[in-house]
Amino acid sequence: MHITSLCVAVAFTLGLVHAELVRVCVPERGFGPCQEMITERAFSDLNLQCVLGPDKYGCMEKVVAKEADTMTVTGEDVYLARELYDLDLRLVAEMRVKERASEPWRYQAVAVVRRNTIRSVADMKGAKSCHTGYARNTGWNIPFSHLLEMGQIQMQCDTSATVVEHDIKAVNAYFSQACIPGPWVPDSDTDSLLKRRYRNMCALCGQPDVCGKDDPHAGYQGALTCLVDGGADVAWSKLSVVEEFFRGRSEVASEYGLLCPDGRVLELSSASVKQCRWASRPWNGWLVRSANENNKAIITAITRMVDAAAPPLEENQRPWSNPVLGVWSPSAIHVRPQPVSPRDYLKEHKYDTTIDRLGCTEVPVKLCVESKFSLEKCQALTQVFKSRRIRPGLVCVTPDSGNCLSMVASGGAHITTADGGDVYHAYRDHQLMPIVSERYGLLDASYFAVAVVHTKSNISSLSDLRGKKSCHTGIGRTAGWKIPVVTLLKAGLLKEGDCDFAAQIGNFFSSSCVPGAKDPKYDPKGTNPESLCDLCIGNNVNGAPGPVQGKCDRRPIEAFSGYTGAFRCLVQGGGDVAFIKQTTVGENTNGNNNMSWAANLRSTDFKLLCRNTGAADVVDYNTCNLARVPAHKVIIDPKLSAVMKEEVRILLLRASDEFPPGQDVFKMFGTFKGKQDLIFKDSATALVNIRMDTFHKSLNDSYYETLQKLDECKLESIPLRLTDGNDGATTLSFVPTYMMLCAALAWLLAH
Numbered sequence: 097m098h099i100t101s102l103c104v105a106v107a108f109t110l111g112l113v114h115a116e117l118v119r120v121c122v123p124e125r126g127f128g129p130c131q132e133m134i135t136e137r138a139f140s141d142l143n144l145q146c147v148l149g150p151d152k153y154g155c156m157e158k159v160v161a162k163e164a165d166t167m168t169v170t171g172e173d174v175y176l177a178r179e180l181y182d183l184d185l186r187l188v189a190e191m192r193v194k195e196r197a198s199e200p201w202r203y204q205a206v207a208v209v210r211r212n213t214i215r216s217v218a219d220m221k222g223a224k225s226c227h228t229g230y231a232r233n234t235g236w237n238i239p240f241s242h243l244l245e246m247g248q249i250q251m252q253c254d255t256s257a258t259v260v261e262h263d264i265k266a267v268n269a270y271f272s273q274a275c276i277p278g279p280w281v282p283d284s285d286t287d288s289l290l291k292r293r294y295r296n297m298c299a300l301c302g303q304p305d306v307c308g309k310d311d312p313h314a315g316y317q318g319a320l321t322c323l324v325d326g327g328a329d330v331a332w333s334k335l336s337v338v339e340e341f342f343r344g345r346s347e348v349a350s351e352y353g354l355l356c357p358d359g360r361v362l363e364l365s366s367a368s369v370k371q372c373r374w375a376s377r378p379w380n381g382w383l384v385r386s387a388n389e390n391n392k393a394i395i396t397a398i399t400r401m402v403d404a405a406a407p408p409l410e411e412n413q414r415p416w417s418n419p420v421l422g423v424w425s426p427s428a429i430h431v432r433p434q435p436v437s438p439r440d441y442l443k444e445h446k447y448d449t450t451i452d453r454l455g456c457t458e459v460p461v462k463l464c465v466e467s468k469f470s471l472e473k474c475q476a477l478t479q480v481f482k483s484r485r486i487r488p489g490l491v492c493v494t495p496d497s498g499n500c501l502s503m504v505a506s507g508g509a510h511i512t513t514a515d516g517g518d519v520y521h522a523y524r525d526h527q528l529m530p531i532v533s534e535r536y537g538l539l540d541a542s543y544f545a546v547a548v549v550h551t552k553s554n555i556s557s558l559s560d561l562r563g564k565k566s567c568h569t570g571i572g573r574t575a576g577w578k579i580p581v582v583t584l585l586k587a588g589l590l591k592e593g594d595c596d597f598a599a600q601i602g603n604f605f606s607s608s609c610v611p612g613a614k615d616p617k618y619d620p621k622g623t624n625p626e627s628l629c630d631l632c633i634g635n636n637v638n639g640a641p642g643p644v645q646g647k648c649d650r651r652p653i654e655a656f657s658g659y660t661g662a663f664r665c666l667v668q669g670g671g672d673v674a675f676i677k678q679t680t681v682g683e684n685t686n687g688n689n690n691m692s693w694a695a696n697l698r699s700t701d702f703k704l705l706c707r708n709t710g711a712a713d714v715v716d717y718n719t720c721n722l723a724r725v726p727a728h729k730v731i732i733d734p735k736l737s738a739v740m741k742e743e744v745r746i747l748l749l750r751a752s753d754e755f756p757p758g759q760d761v762f763k764m765f766g767t768f769k770g771k772q773d774l775i776f777k778d779s780a781t782a783l784v785n786i787r788m789d790t791f792h793k794s795l796n797d798s799y800y801e802t803l804q805k806l807d808e809c810k811l812e813s814i815p816l817r818l819t820d821g822n823d824g825a826t827t828l829s830f831v832p833t834y835m836m837l838c839a840a841l842a843w844l845l846a847h
Contacts, residue, residue: 191427210330227319547583567674
């Protein structure tokens with residue numbers, strides 16, 4: 097008996113050894129569930145491995161680089177693959193809903209028409225049209241792009257309208273009335289303005305004055321209700337819903353037909369509907385490398401996964417089915433006869449036209465970045481935005497000399513990102529203004545500046561910092577420089593009346609890393625102490641070979657710059673205190689940062705120094721902090737045209753809506769290739785609107801006088817008063833809310 101068992105075990109082990117390895121790349125959300133999945137009995141004879149990719153974009157890179165073998169994709173992901181790796185990747189199989197496994201598409205977009213008014217495509221001009229919703233595939237992207245390609249819809253291009261308004265204006269000129277529900281742009285004020293200007297495009301909605309996404313005539317069925325009950329001529333919906341809708345309305349079904357792109361009108365029940373679709377949405381699929389030699393093993397593995405995710409009806413679906421496979425219902429694998437390129441797969445479904453659509457020439461938004469890592473992330477954003485139909489396009493630029501604020505001011509770029517301190521300099525030096533702000537969860541457009549020390553250190557108050565080693569995000573930055581300077585001034589640890597803060601900080605601490613401290617912009621006389629750069633290491637990370645570059649640079653080439661860099665300086669560079677923001681410790685401890693220097697860190701290894709006295713756990717930042725400060729902003733030149741400013745606003749807010757934390761397409765807010773806080777802060781959760789006209793109106797004479805006094809470091813009376821907020825953070829009372837940033841900057845030097 098024992099010998100038999102041993103033989104079985106050996107046979108099983110040998111089988112597993114010889115099973116070809118299949119590496120499935122999954123984004124972060126699915127990695128834990130994937131690890132659980134491969135331990136299930138159904139996969140015991142397979143050699144499966146889960147590969148962690150930060151997102152879909154990162155997984156594509158890993159498959160191409162032979163670090164993974166396969167990954168799941170949507171139609172939009174296939175488009176991204178087409179743009180990046182059309183020669184390198186192939187779609188090998190699709191995941192189809194089990195009950196519709198013989199259908200080659202996820203759904204078909206069709207045009208249902210009233211037969212007595214629409215007899216050809218040309219008859220649609222001047223007709224009344226019902227749409228599922230603005231920017232939705234079936235009800236907007238597909239009909240608009242195909243009617244445009246057919247020459248039915250004519251664009252009216254000029255420089256006085258945004259990309260969105262050009263589209264709405266063209267549809268308004270083509271249809272006499274419509275219901276196009278849902279937000280046309282992310283900003284509610286602009287959305288309301290456009291819907292008043294083109295009110296006929298909401299006239300057929302159940303609530304035309306609102307024209308919202310929850311309108312009675314929104315969605316697949318709502319568009320058909322708009323057609324039948326609302327007196328319209330055409331409705332755009334998907335075939336499966338059309339069949340179900342008219343099954344219960346057989347008495348009127350004969351009055352309607354399917355309008356085909358070739359101009360024919362077919363019966364709703366026609367078997368020839370395949371030739372009558374305007375486009376179809378592809379099924380989710382599986383990508384592999386073009387030259388893969390283990391496709392057979394891959395197909396076996398993915399078939400087993402999809403089958404295991406869809407157990408008999410009496411059992412529950414596996415908890416990993418959606419995080420790993422992206423399916424919500426029992427599915428089946430359909431293997432392609434031959435692997436197909438992303439480009440050809442999209443063409444099969446006429447789906448490429450819905451993304452690669454015609455239209456007016458667009459002026460792309462030029463984003464300025466200052467590091468090669470930020471440039472790489474920006475270039476990734478341009479492709480990801482395009483795949484999700486976020487328009488106009490994005491172009492990445494870097495300054496030849498100077499910095500991005502100068503480049504925006506000179507017209508070489510439209511936008512750049514800046515922290516609270518740089519926002520002040522952007523206005524003072526270049527008259528630039530913020531257009532959107534980062535948001536950090538429930539904190540809205542602000543965050544807490546904190547001082548972090550080692551838990552085991554004997555530092556328990558600000559006064560204990562004298563003679564110690566300090567780590568800063570960068571000179572002139574808010575949390576890493578201005579707030580610490582002010583805090584030490586208010587505590588009586590620096591001398592009031594002495595405006596040489598760099599010298600004072602150099603004398604207070606024994607050594608520091610203050611990236612940018614010797615930059616001529618921040619040290620024009622060359623008198624800043626060398627000790628402010630003593631702890632900096634440039635690109636000399638872990639003793640990297642070659643000459644050291646970027647030591648004490650304010651840009652990311654200095655490994656100890658920025659929030660994560662300052663914290664790394666505390667961990668790895670001999671620092672005693674790091675001046676950072678409240679989320680930095682959590683982002684780099686407890687397994688949240690898998691880089692070697694942070695791999696074994698626990699949040700309990702660190703504590704916060706409070707503003708007045710004492711220390712606290714890092715989670716108690718609400719009551720133990722140095723200040724609550726304004727969020728990072730996106731900066732723009734207010735002299736840009738109103739249209740260009742609106743294009744920027746729409747692009748950024750739509751991208752923020754499309755890529756919030758938790759989605760797995762691309763981490764707009766998060767690490768990129770192991771680098772943190774590139775372009776946007778990793779801790780940001782969204783971008784929120786700032787009205788520049790409101791910001792500008794609050795810049796009165798007393799404000800300019802205050803800025804002048806600050807620049808000249810005149811520490812006498814400045815029209816600001818400090819109040820103590822109920823949450824324990826110091827807050828500022830100064831004219832409107834939008835001026836919180838400017839008040840904070842005034843406070844930094846006034847106290």
